[in-house]
Amino acid sequence: MIQVGQHHISLEHREIHSHGESVRLGSRAFDILELLIAAEGALVSKDEIMRHVWPDTIVEENNLQVHIAAIRKALGADRDRVVTVPGRGYRMAGVKKGLGAAIAGVGEGTLATHRSNAHNLPLHVSALVGRQCAVADVLAAIESTQIVTLVGSGGIGKTRLAIEAARQMLPCFPDGVAFVSLAPISDSRFALDALAMALGMKISSYGLSLAQIAHEMRDKRRLIVLDNCEHVIDAAAAMAEALAAAGEGMRVLATSREALRSRDEIVYPVLSLDVPGPGNPSDDVLQASAVQLFLARARAADPQFSSDERSVFLTGEICRHLDGIPLAIELAAARAAVLGLEVLAARLDDCLRMLSGGYRTALPRHQTLKATLDWSYRLLDNNERTILRWLGMFIDAFTFDSACYVGAQLGLTHVEVVNALGGLVSKSLVIRVDGSASPRYRLLETTRAYALQRLDDNGERSAATVVHAKLFCERFKRARHDLAVTSLQDDLADFTREIGNVRAALDWAFSATGDRVVGVELASVVVPYLFDLSLVDECHSRARVALDAARDANASNFPAEARLRLTTSWAAALVYTQGPTTQTLEAWSEVLALAVAVGHAGFESRALCGLRHSYQAGGEARRALVVARRFEVLAGQSTDATHSLIGRRMEGAALHYVGEQRMARQRLEEMLSAWVPAAHRWNTIGFRFNQAIVARALLARVTWALGDTAGAMRLAAEALKEAVQHDFELVTCYVLGDVFVPLALLAGDRAAAERGLAMLKGIASRVSLSIWHTCCACYDEYLFSLSGEYPHRLAQFRSALDELRDIDFLAQLTMLLCQFARALMRAEQYTEALTAIDEALQHCEETGEQWYYAELCRAKGDVMRALQRDADAAAWFTTALESARRQSAAVLAVRAASSLARLWIEQGRLGEARTLLSRALARLSNYPADPDVRDGRALLAELEIKIAAVDNKDFRPACIGS
Known part of the structure; x- marks a missing residue:
């Protein structure tokens, strides 16, 4: 089975299928198709075709043309894959060995995989024209190396070529294809956000690790398309190299105006489309890919668009003047459908001569593209021109409502905005990003740059920048009040789509030329969203900038609610940073x-x-x-x-x-x-915290304290699962750091603790939660101390605790100090152990913390036993037991009772020890599998044996004496 575009061809059964339906093709035509496929993209001359298909018959050349036309008709949207080489013959584009053959050989089973592969490739409703050979070349390049960069000038069609190549390669990448649009990124710091979002990962703060993203891609077969790299070239090169290093199955296809200069990179120049030479016959003109593109777009706008000899000639002239640049051709075609070719050709010559130029060192085609945009702009009506200029402020896609807001500031009615936006879309100056019921629109980057230049030329940039910032201020202010009827999750998703625009507006507002009053108002509305997206570093820094600006400005321009919102966001982020x-x-x-x-x-x-x-x-x-x-x-x-x-x-x-x-x-x-x-x-x-998840996690801690270790771990695991589904890193980190990992450590479940720690470290690293980094270092040492290989790690444990104290993150301090003291005891450093325990006890005294007080007292008793101060040991064990009983902390009570029982056994107080231990274990009779219960019962069994031995010893002498 061979695939040509969307058509599946079986040479064995001589059948063509498209979207599951059979396509009819005559026998002679199929013979020609088979010959072209067998040539694998090479030229097949007219004579060779005639000898093969009509070996015993003399036929006219027009017979061959009729059958070629039949093949093209059967291929429909893929008709351009049959390429005419003027005066020589034909060839079939896109049939290659290796990766190309793998794509061409997609059968029904593989096609199903293709359809299920994850991808976010942009929607393109029109067929790619004139790039079949280029697509085949890109496929071959991707087969031979991991990084391929499509290089060319603006408007040359790099993105469209990359998307088509990626779409054809979907079957070869079972882990999916990710399209990363870097055009909206105004700062290379946020390039990783765009990559993470395209990969389905959470966008992150400034501390996002490229190494972690690469680690997630390890051993995958995935294609990453990095689009519009030139303005963040260093970041793009770093991403490409890191992704390629993740594994042999990873591929990166980049588009840029310059090479990434990455290791082992193949640079593929994207050239202009073929244009006809002057004075060529109509047949030859029609074979030029630039002309084919022009006619395809013109007919899409006007199905009755003329293609007589005069029209073909004028089309060739226009395409030649436009240097075969796809963007310029599409713009011209849209106008030709309205004005007609005669008018277009005449005006085009005038505009090119009048508006060409710019820097003498610029490439000619760059000047031509500028002239084309100038010409297209002048053909717009006043409303279209104005709207186009002001839409240039959007660095990413925008909604229809956003366009209406801008129009309203310009004094345009809703209907006028609808008409203007519709006109811009129809003329290819604004493109529709997706096919949803509520679509988003954007300007191509070359068009946006032109619009901004026009905005400057008209002296409107300052006013447009203010409107752009106020738009998002009003939009998310309104969304905040609409949360009663909309979900917080939907609102956050909307903000995520606009985060590039929001960042640009904030950067402008607090710049030297910005408006700080507008900036403070905007920041007060949007900065809280950053917290809810776990972008705590950015939340902290932007809130601080706005607060400082507000305090430097007139206090009357700083409403109380704005100050409340900003200070709240700043304080909330401070806890985590x-x-x-x-x-x-x-x-x-x-x-x-x-x-x-x-x-x-x-x-x-x-x-x-x-x-x-x-x-x-x-x-x-x-x-x-x-x-x-x-x-x-x-x-x-x-x-x-x-x-x-x-x-x-x-x-x-x-x-x-x-x-x-x-x-x-x-x-x-x-x-x-x-x-x-x-x-x-x-x-x-x-304030996006899921209260039920947090409560369930807390209940796990309480359940452990009350004696049900297994039930506590089960509740903690359930809370963790819910937190991951909730998809808010701060909640997940809380469940892991405050509940799951501590309980696993307290229960001695090293495997669970290791899993939880790895997860906590990963999330904390991705979203830059510094407090959890510090806490994880302490948990690491706690976990390591459980292995018994402790003496050489005591310095690291002490250092980790010092760092925890430095940030005052002391919720788990008593538990950590207690374990540190036990590690010191095993190293026979008893004085240092007592110092650590006394610090923890003093902390409890000063703060009222009691949840682990019993265990601290027991640990101090163990130190006293080691120092042979049995009376002091007994006193501390008794205090531990009383504290545990007072709290109904059955687990800690068993531990304290066991320690005191061991001391009494050494002192010969066997009966008292048995009574003490039996009563403590009775409170945990429902949890026989608990580790502390097992240890207590084992001790009780040993004690029973000793008591029995003593009883027998006392009994035998009595029998002899009788």
């Missing part, structure tokens, strides 16, 4: 004070949430509980039940850390049982 430091707490306190002053209950609630989270992350358990209860009081004044439920979740978390485990479970279970996702939503941009 710098930790719950004093600066973070001061920022939340500022939000709270301002919210109370202006009577804004919504921001007062948000501030209390932020303060509670910062206190909790900083290990300030007592203060976190106070703030949580203050939030509940405020929530009780609201008619929205959501706030009350969130208050229960917050109080449940605080109660867990202060050691009130049963009450914590009650609050969390109350919240989860009443929570209805569809009804209880805190639809606030900048």
